[in-house]
Amino acid sequence: GNSVTQMEGPVTLSEEAFLTINCTYTATGYPSLFWYVQYPGEGLQLLLKATKADDKGSNKGFEATYRKETTSFHLEKGSVQVSDSAVYFCALSASANTGNQFYFGTGTSLTVIP
Amino acid sequence: DTGVSQDPRHKITKRGQNVTFRCDPISEHNRLYWYRQTLGQGPEFLTYFQNEAQLEKSRLLSDRFSAERPKGSFSTLEIQRTEQGDSAMYLCASSLAGAGVEQYFGPGTRLTVT
Numbered sequence: 001g002n003s004v005t006q007m008e009g010p011v012t013l014s015e016e017a018f019l020t021i022n023c024t025y026t027a028t029g030y031p032s033l034f035w036y037v038q039y040p041g042e043g044l045q046l047l048l049k050a051t052k053a054d055d056k057g058s059n060k061g062f063e064a065t066y067r068k069e070t071t072s073f074h075l076e077k078g079s080v081q082v083s084d085s086a087v088y089f090c091a092l093s094a095s096a097n098t099g100n101q102f103y104f105g106t107g108t109s110l111t112v113i114p
Numbered sequence: 115d116t117g118v119s120q121d122p123r124h125k126i127t128k129r130g131q132n133v134t135f136r137c138d139p140i141s142e143h144n145r146l147y148w149y150r151q152t153l154g155q156g157p158e159f160l161t162y163f164q165n166e167a168q169l170e171k172s173r174l175l176s177d178r179f180s181a182e183r184p185k186g187s188f189s190t191l192e193i194q195r196t197e198q199g200d201s202a203m204y205l206c207a208s209s210l211a212g213a214g215v216e217q218y219f220g221p222g223t224r225l226t227v228t
Contacts, residue, residue, distance in 0.1 A: 006156075032213060032214035034216065036219075043118075043219045043220055043221040043222060044157070044205070044207075044219040045219070046217075049214070049216055051213075051214035089156050089157075093213070093214065093215075099145075099147075099162045099164075099169055099170045100145075100209075100212070100213060100214075101147060101159040101162055101170070102147075102149075102157070102159065102207075103159070104157050104158070105156050106154065107154070107155070107156050
C-alpha cells in the first residue's frame with residue numbers, strides 16, 4: 001500500500017539553525033513526493049515537490065531530494081527563521097492510483113525561537 | 115487567482131443533525147478532492163471528482179457521507195446524522211489531471227459535533 005512516515009515533533013530550533021525533517025515512504029508504482037506547509041490559521045500550501053528519483057525540489061531555502069534507494073524525501077534548510085514556524089507535511093501521490101490522491105504523514109510542528 | 119474557497123469556515127452542530135459544506139475550486143481545475151484532518155494527524159483522503167463524475171471513495175466515507183459536484187464546478191459534502199466522531203477539519207483541494215500534479219488546498223471547514 002501507500003503510506004508516509006514522518007519524523008515526530010514538535011521540533012524547536014533557534015534562529016539560523018539547520019533543519020532536517022525526516023520523511024520515508026512506501027508506495028505502489030512510481031510516486032511523486034511533496035512537502036506542504038501549514039502556517040498558523042492558514043490552509044496547506046505547497047512548499048516543494050519532486051516527481052522522479054534523484055530530483056531535488058527547492059523553494060524559499062528549503063530543499064528535499066527524492067531518494068528511491070532509501071525511499072526517503074527529507075526536508076532541509078540551512079538557516080531557519082522565526083517565520084518558518086509552522087507544521088510541515090510530507091505527502092505522496094502514487095501513479096498507480098488513477099485519482100492521484102495524496103497520502104500524508106502526520107505532520108511535524110516546527111517552532112523557531114529568536 | 116482566487117484560490118480554493120470553502121464555506122462555512124466553522125460549523126457547530128448537535129449530534130444527529132445534518133450538515134453541508136461547500137467547496138469552490140480553482141476554476142480551470144477539473145479534479146476536486148475532499149480530505150478529513152483530525153488533530154495531530156495529516157489529511158486523509160475521502161473522495162474525488164473528475165469534472166462532475168465521482169470516481170473514487172475511501173472506506174472512511176461511510177453511508178452517512180455524500181458528495182456531489184453537479185456541474186463540474188463547485189462541490190458539496192453532506193454528513194447526515196452527525197456523530198461526535200465526525201468532528202474534524204474537512205479540506206477541499208483541486209488540481210489539473212495528471213501524475214505528479216500538485217493539489218491546491220482550501221482553508222478548510224472545522225466541524226464540531228456536540
